[in-house]
């Protein structure tokens with residue numbers, strides 16, 4: 001290997017993984033003057049990002065036990081941050097992206113919500129949550145058969161494919177498709193290089209070596225395989241498996257909300273997504289999807305039908321099409337499999353020029369970028385004025401299809 005003469009390429013930061021975390025970080029780094037590029041192996045937004053429900057929440061749903069937890073404190077400011085970006089006034093420009101809703105609802109039986117009344121009215125919720133009076137309920141809850149209480153959260157829901165597109169459009173010339181059959185990590189072994197790594201490419205009989213001040217791994221569940229390949233033991237990943245349900249129908253009302261049950265995870269979460277024809281998809285998550293991860297697709301669909309019949313018996317979904325999406329959430333490994341309460345970014349002990357990062361929530365991507373930039377500043381990796389390395393031999397990855405485009409073919 002050492003006798004090969006490589007074409008030498010370099011950049012300040014090379015990001016591996018083009019989901020929301022990598023794309024957001026790329027935008028932040030480029031606007032801070034870094035010579036940053038991103039590699040995606042499949043389509044931009046694949047895996048968790050395109051599978052997400054697009055809810056940018058301030059953490060209220062994590063306070064269902066009635067106390068503010070670390071999780072809710074870390075993300076409390078995120079909706080305002082995203083809102084500024086959507087308006088073109090934030091540190092990332094999302095002006096081209098679409099907001100599906102400026103609020104979402106929480107509803108439940110009065111029995112469940114009565115235990116939380118004091119909390120819901122307390123300062124802790126910082127005016128982000130209000131009780132909805134009967135005459136102000138959305139159409140879907142105007143029905144006489146609805147007996148519970150309804151609260152409105154000011155947090156928003158974004159059209160995730162449009163967010164991915166906006167982030168990618170801002171930095172098109174810096175995003176490359178990586179083919180790992182022709183690419184491999186190179187470990188420097190000399191003392192001077194401090195165990196750093198580089199990326200070696202072999203294309204059209206030419207060898208290229210890309211050196212980066214820092215590689216940042218934002219490959220979601222793909223981080224696990226990369227860490228293995230790099231021989232890293234110090235940082236591990238955990239998966240939280242889900243099986244989401246998709247209901248495609250012509251029922252006209254869009255709805256975004258959590259139904260609270262007896263547990264801390266919402267019993268059911270519904271988000272509505274427009275399809276290319278005039279129909280829409282209700283995308284169902286929450287406890288239904290968590291418990292459904294172990295079940296067959298038919299069993300989860302049967303469970304979803306039962307839940308909807310019980311919670312909204314007045315809605316006729318008999319002509320709807322149904323499908324499921326098994327998908328894992330990828331997170332840094334925690335003691336007792338706990339849910340991480342903020343974005344994770346850390347340098348890898350074994351390879352000092354590699355940072356591994358998981359946002360753990362779409363909402364927390366701004367937090368992840370801040371954490372990575374803090375590490376770069378600490379490492380004194382400054383922005384160079386160099387131009388983008390010549391990676392002409394790599395193509396541009398497409399945007400990921402939505403789960404409903406894949407499932408229902410529209």
Ligand SMILES: Cc1cc2nc3c(=O)[nH]c(=O)nc-3n(C[C@H](O)[C@H](O)[C@H](O)COP(=O)(O)OP(=O)(O)OC[C@H]3O[C@@H](n4cnc5c(N)ncnc54)[C@H](O)[C@@H]3O)c2cc1C
Pocket residue numbers: 016017018019020021022039040041042043044045046047048049050051052053054055056057178218219220221222223226242244285327328329357358359360361362363364
């Ligand atoms: C069903 C579901 C619903 C969710 N809903 C919400 C929500 O409403 N609100 C919220 O805040 N969060 C939500 N989340 C969490 C959120 O989606 C994730 O935290 C976030 O999308 C993770 O983004 P990411 O960029 O780290 O990873 P991913 O979105 O998984 O992206 C990883 C990218 O890396 C690429 N990749 C993988 N391996 C490699 C490799 N070796 N080389 C190059 N590229 C590679 C993949 O192709 C992919 O494009 C949800 C998650 C799920 C699963």
